[in-house]
Amino acid sequence: MSPKIAVIYYSSTGSVHALAGALAEGAEKAGAEVRVRRVAELAPESAIDANPAWRAHAGESADVPVADHDDLRWADGYAFGTPTRFGNVAAQLKQFLDSTGQLWLDGTFTSKPFTGFTSTINLHGGSEATLIALYLQAFHWGSVLVPPGYNDVSVPDAYGNPYGVSHPTKVGGARPDEKALSAARFQGRYLATITGQLLAGLQN
Numbered sequence: 001m002s003p004k005i006a007v008i009y010y011s012s013t014g015s016v017h018a019l020a021g022a023l024a025e026g027a028e029k030a031g032a033e034v035r036v037r038r039v040a041e042l043a044p045e046s047a048i049d050a051n052p053a054w055r056a057h058a059g060e061s062a063d064v065p066v067a068d069h070d071d072l073r074w075a076d077g078y079a080f081g082t083p084t085r086f087g088n089v090a091a092q093l094k095q096f097l098d099s100t101g102q103l104w105l106d107g108t109f110t111s112k113p114f115t116g117f118t119s120t121i122n123l124h125g126g127s128e129a130t131l132i133a134l135y136l137q138a139f140h141w142g143s144v145l146v147p148p149g150y151n152d153v154s155v156p157d158a159y160g161n162p163y164g165v166s167h168p169t170k171v172g173g174a175r176p177d178e179k180a181l182s183a184a185r186f187q188g189r190y191l192a193t194i195t196g197q198l199l200a201g202l203q204n
């Protein structure tokens with residue numbers, strides 16, 4: 001049985017969106033069925049309009065379905081993406097995660113693999129702190145953390161973050177460069193592989 005992976009993210013100007021697509025591609029190549037979903041925007045239209053890149057990305061990503069609880073029930077494994085917000089998870093993704101209390105009580109997340117990815121402005125702009133903050137959700141859910149580690153050459157090549165792929169826009173450009181996309185594809189492939197192995201073990 002193919003593992004089912006939900007890639008759920010928030011992106012304001014498109015960097016995390018691009019990483020989500022690459023991660024989904026890697027998971028699909030590993031044989032997974034994948035859903036890519038964005039969480040709902042919470043910022044006012046005036047804030048979005050004040051940043052041309054934000055407004056442009058809002059338009060180009062409008063056709064990406066908005067995540068809901070059914071996506072979480074459906075999935076066997078999760079990849080969550082967020083930009084850094086002062087070393088923490090963006091409010092948009094955090095609000096979605098905060099709405100999952102009943103699913104947690106129902107045991108929806110128990111023993112399901114969980115990985116994260118992010119984007120910052122600066123190379124040391126809080127990427128690791130953001131991913132650690134995101135991974136606290138996995139601890140409370142009882143999920144299985146699947147960080148990429150240094151299990152593929154793409155990880156050290158892409159700024160070397162074993163916590164999860166992280167794209168620094170001042171270094172790699174406004175959108176993720178090929179190094180970051182390659183690391184994201186590996187992370188998706190790795191997540192799908194581990195999820196498949198856990199599913200096979202549960203069926204035996």
